[in-house]
Amino acid sequence: MENVWFLAAVWVGLALIATLLAIWFKISTALSEIVVGTVAQFIIGAIVGPAALGSSSAWVSFLAGTGAIVLTFLAGAELDPDVFRVKWKESLVVGLASFGAPFLGAAAAARWLLGWEVGASWLAGVALSTTSVAVVYAVMLELGFNTTEYGKAMLAACFVTDLGTVLALGLIFSPFTLRTLIFVVTCGALFAILPIVTPRFFRRYGGRVSELETKFILLALFAMGGLAIWAGSEAVLPAYVIGMLLAGSVGRDHRLIRRLRTLTFGLLTPFYFIRAGSFVSLPALAAAPMVFVVLFFAKMVSKLAGVFPAVRAFRYAPQEGLYYTLMMSTGLTFGTISALFGLGHGIIDAGQYSHLVATVIGSAVIPTLIANAFFMPVHLRPSELPEAEPVREVPAAAGKEAENV
Amino acid sequence: MFRRILVAYDGSEGARAALRRGIELAKALGAELYTISVEEHLPHYAASISEVKAAKEEIDDYFHTLTKQARDQAAMNGVELETVIRQGHEVETIVTMAKEGSFDLLVIGYHGHSRIFERTMGSTAQSIVRLAPCPVLVAK
Numbered sequence: 292m293e294n295v296w297f298l299a300a301v302w303v304g305l306a307l308i309a310t311l312l313a314i315w316f317k318i319s320t321a322l323s324e325i326v327v328g329t330v331a332q333f334i335i336g337a338i339v340g341p342a343a344l345g346s347s348s349a350w351v352s353f354l355a356g357t358g359a360i361v362l363t364f365l366a367g368a369e370l371d372p373d374v375f376r377v378k379w380k381e382s383l384v385v386g387l388a389s390f391g392a393p394f395l396g397a398a399a400a401a402r403w404l405l406g407w408e409v410g411a412s413w414l415a416g417v418a419l420s421t422t423s424v425a426v427v428y429a430v431m432l433e434l435g436f437n438t439t440e441y442g443k444a445m446l447a448a449c450f451v452t453d454l455g456t457v458l459a460l461g462l463i464f465s466p467f468t469l470r471t472l473i474f475v476v477t478c479g480a481l482f483a484i485l486p487i488v489t490p491r492f493f494r495r496y497g498g499r500v501s502e503l504e505t506k507f508i509l510l511a512l513f514a515m516g517g518l519a520i521w522a523g524s525e526a527v528l529p530a531y532v533i534g535m536l537l538a539g540s541v542g543r544d545h546r547l548i549r550r551l552r553t554l555t556f557g558l559l560t561p562f563y564f565i566r567a568g569s570f571v572s573l574p575a576l577a578a579a580p581m582v583f584v585v586l587f588f589a590k591m592v593s594k595l596a597g598v599f600p601a602v603r604a605f606r607y608a609p610q611e612g613l614y615y616t617l618m619m620s621t622g623l624t625f626g627t628i629s630a631l632f633g634l635g636h637g638i639i640d641a642g643q644y645s646h647l648v649a650t651v652i653g654s655a656v657i658p659t660l661i662a663n664a665f666f667m668p669v670h671l672r673p674s675e676l677p678e679a680e681p682v683r684e685v686p687a688a689a690g691k692e693a694e695n696v
Numbered sequence: 697m698f699r700r701i702l703v704a705y706d707g708s709e710g711a712r713a714a715l716r717r718g719i720e721l722a723k724a725l726g727a728e729l730y731t732i733s734v735e736e737h738l739p740h741y742a743a744s745i746s747e748v749k750a751a752k753e754e755i756d757d758y759f760h761t762l763t764k765q766a767r768d769q770a771a772m773n774g775v776e777l778e779t780v781i782r783q784g785h786e787v788e789t790i791v792t793m794a795k796e797g798s799f800d801l802l803v804i805g806y807h808g809h810s811r812i813f814e815r816t817m818g819s820t821a822q823s824i825v826r827l828a829p830c831p832v833l834v835a836k
Contacts, residue, residue, distance in 0.1 A: 313739065317739070317740060318739060318740050318741055319739040319740060319741045319742035319743055319747060320739065320743075320747065321741075321742065321743030321744075321747065322741045322742075322743070362743065362744055365744055365745075365746045366744050366745070369744070369745040369746065423741075424745060425742040425743055425744045425745050425747065425748060426740075426741055426742065428742075428745045428748055429738050429739065429740060429741075429742050429748045432738060432748060432752060432783070433738050433783045433784065434783070434784070435783070548746065549750075551746075552746045552747075552750055555746070556746070556747065556750070560743065564743070623741060623742075623743055624743045624744060652741075655741040656741060659740070659741070
C-alpha cells in the first residue's frame with residue numbers, strides 16, 4: 292500500500308480493534324496489540340501480500356522505534372528511588388539472580404537443546420532474562436502488596452533485572468570499537484549531568500503550553516539513541532538509564548508523565564506492539580511447538596534455580612519465596628524489545644523471533660496465573676476489611692467514604 | 697430484623713436498583729448501610745507501569761464519582777451510607793466482605809455491566825447468591 296494515509300488508517304484501525312479487545316477481555320492493550328498484529332499480518336499477508344501491512348516501511352519503523360524508546364524511558368522513570376535505597380541489598384541480589392540465571396539458562400537451552408547459533412542463543416538468553424515490572428506492579432496493586440515491604444522489594448528487584456537485560460542487550464552485541472568507547476564516555480558524562488541540569492531547567496522554563504519538557508526529554512532520548520546505534524549498541528539502553536536517573540525528579544512530575552503517557556500510548560506504542568506482533572509467524576509456531584516448550588521451561592527452571600535461593604536467603608518462607616520467584620519469572624516489554632532487536636539486526640530469523648515472542652507472552656501469563664492460584668501469601672496482604680461493628684444509631688448526616696484502595 | 701445491610705454497587709442499572717432498595721430498607725429498619733464497589737478492571741499483563749497507573753486513575757475517578765453520588769442519594773433520604781472501594785474479583789470480594797463484615801443482608805442487582813459476559817459465562821448475581829453467608833435480595 293503506497294498511500295501513507297490509508298496505511299496509517301489501517302494501523303490506527305488495528306490499534307482501535309486491539310484496544311476494544313483489551314477492554315472486553317480485561318488484558319493489557321500491549322498484549323492485545325501484539326496478538327492483533329500477528330493475526331492481521333497473517334490474514335492481510337495471505338489475502339493482499341506479505342508486505343501489504345508495511346511493517347518494514349521507514350515511517351512505521353520510526354514510530355515503532357520511538358515507541359520502544361519512550362516506553363523504556365517511562366519504565367526507568369517509574370523506579371521508586373526511596374524503596375530502592377531502603378531495600379537495595381535484597382533488590383540487588385534477587386534482581387541480579389533473576390537476570391543472570393535465566394540469561395545463562397535460556398542461552399544454554401537455545402544453544403544445546405535447540406541447536407541455535409551462538410548469537411541467537413545469547414539473544415534468547417537476553418530476551419528471556421527479563422522480568423515484567425508492569426505485570427508484577429499490576430498484581431501488587433490489585434492485591435495490595437504494593438504497600439508492603441514484600442511487594443516494594445519485589446518491584447525494586449524487577450528494575451535491577453531489567454537493567455541487567457538492557458545492559459546485556461546494549462553491550463553483548465556491540466562491536467567494542469572506538470565508537471563504543473565514545474558512546475560509553477558520552478553516556479557517563481550525560482548520565483552525570485542530566486539529573487542535575489534537568490530539574491533546574493524544567494523549573495526555570497517548564498510548565499508551559501509549548502511542552503518544553505517533552506521536547507527536552509525526546510532530544511536526550513533521540514540523541515543518545517542515535518549515538519547508541521552509531522556505536523553498534525541499542526537505543527533502549529540509554530533510554531532506560533536516563534529514565535532511572537530522572538526517576539527522582541521527572542518521574543515524580545505526574546502531569547509530565549501523564550502527558551508523555553498520552554503521546555506514548557495514543558500514538559507510539561500501538562505501532563511498536565502491532566509491528567512486533569506482525570513479525571510473528573503463526574506457521575512457524577505451529578510447525579515447531581516444542582521449541583516454545585523448551586524455551587518456556589528453560590526460563591522457568593532457571594528463574595526458579597536463581598531467584599528462589601536468593602529470595603530464601605532474605606528469610607522469606609517457602610510459599611512467599613515461590614510467589615516471589617514466579618512473579619520475577621514474568622516478562623513482556625523488554626522480552627519483545629530484545630527479540631525485535633535480534634530480528635532487526637539479523638541475529639535471529641523470523642522463526643526464532645516467533646518462538647521467542649510466544650515464550651515471552653507465555654511467561655507474562657502462565658507464572659502469574661500459577662502464582663495467584665497456588666502460592667499467594669495471603670497473610671502478607673494488608674488487612675483491608677472493616678471490622679464488624681456493633682449495631683449503632685444511624686445519624687441523619689451524610690456518610691463518609693472508607694476507601695481501601 | 698436486618699441491622700447491617702451491604703449493597704453491591706458498580707453503577708450499573710441493576711446496582712442502582714439495588715441501592716434504591718438498600719436505602720429504603722435501611723431507612724425503614726434503621727439499619728446500617730454500606731456499599732461495596734469492586735475495582736476488577738486493572739489491565740492484566742500490562743506493558744508498562746504507566747499503563748497500569750493510567751487505568752487505576754481512571755477507575756479511581758469513576759468510583760469516587762459513583763460513591764459520592766450514592767452517598768448524596770442516601771443522604772437525601774436521611775440515611776448515612778458508608779462506601780467501600782476494593783480491588784479484586786467481584787464475587788469473591790463481595791462475599792468476603794459480607795462474611796467478615798457480619799452483614800445480615802446483601803442487596804445486589806440482577807445485571808451488572810456486562811450482560812453478554814453474564815449470559816455466556818454465568819451470572820455474577822447467581823454466584824453471589826450461591827456463596828453469600830447471609831440472605832441476598834436481588835433487585836430488578
